[in-house]
Structures are given as structure tokens and as C-alpha cells.
Amino acid sequence: QVQLQESGPGRVKPSGTLSLTCDVFGDSITNTNWWSWVRQPPGKGLEWIAEIYHLDSSKYNPSLKSRVTISLDKSKNQFFLKLTSVTAADTALYYCASIGPGGEWGYWGQGMLVTVSS
């Protein structure tokens, strides 16, 4: 059974950097999957942020690309999200998820609420 778990600070100050980790259990991060981040502001819809493949390939939402970095650590079976220059508009539930080689979205973490506030 594959499980994903997000972790990181629940509060970030405006203009600061949001950093999140996704631990992957029950699967290797070096298999055929892509690994992705999605966010959901309170009461609103879903927004895709970025995805990464273990062979150093990544893709970004054009609207966030200038502020986002996605990376992974094969030795720890983790992948990461970094979002810079945050504002209140970045307050959201952040989810990590897996995407199969055929574009099939599969497993999701439970989500982590990050609040941007001083």
C-alpha cells in the first residue's frame, strides 16, 4: 500500500519561503512515477503546482514557475516543494501525489495546511 505524507511548517511569514517535504512509503521514488504537488486555498478549487521525475526532469505551473522549485532525495525516498516570496494568497492546503507513467493520478497525501501570516 502506497502512502504519501506531507510535513513542514504550518505557518510562514509574508515574503518568506514555504518549504514542504513529502515522504513516500510503500514505493520507490525512482520507479516509473512522477511526483507532484497540488494546493487548495480554503474553500476553493485545486491548483497543480509542479511535478518531478527521478531522472532530473521537472515541470511547473507557468503561473508559479518563477517562485517554485521541486526536488527530490532518492536516498530518503522524499520529494520537496519550495515556494518563495509568499503572500496571503499562498495560504492553502498543500497535497503531494503520485502520477503513473500513463498520466494516471493515484495516491495522495492527507494534505498540510500552510498559513501565510505574520
Add this chain to the structure above:
Amino acid sequence: QTVVTQEPSLTVSPGGTVTLTCASSTGAVTSGYYPNWFQQKPGQAPRPLIYGTSNKHSWTPARFSGSLLGGKAALTLSGVQPEDEAEYYCLLNYGGAWVFGGGTKVTVL
């Protein structure tokens, strides 16, 4: 900017059938957009239902089906159950970038 459009809300009676659609601002949706569908209930993470237009996950109830309909991706719920009341999101791929639809709130009444 690419926009994916879904019906904001739909109401269906228990045991009935309802079809949700997913349209792309770029034109007709095809299988090349790798349509995915998700169900989300309050306080829960999205649950994947359909991938690759019409493929079901092992956990997807048989009453859910995906298709292409009139240039859109579609999700049909047949024999709707009270527990199907939820928000449903579609997701399309645009050459590497994914775009979610705004979601459809399905009410079972």
C-alpha cells in the same frame, strides 16, 4: 491562459443518473489530454476515480464511468447513492502542464 470548465453544480435524485462534463478553452478534449476525475468530500483529500478518459482505479465503484462526449471529457454517475454527494474535479494535461477544472458540486436530493 488555459481554462478548464465544469458545471458549478448539479442535483440528482437517489438512484438517478448524472453526467458531469469537462471542457477545454483550447478546443475539443481528446484522450491525449489524459483526462482524470477526482471526488472530494469536505475535510478529505481528493480521491482519484478515473484516469486516461475511462479507466477506473481498483477502488472506483462500478457506477462511475468516464468518456468523451461532444468534445468534452465526461464523468457519469449511474444509480447515484447518497454518499456520492461531493465535489468532483476533472484534470487535463497540456503537454506536460496539468490544469484542474473549477469543480462540480453534486447534490443528491
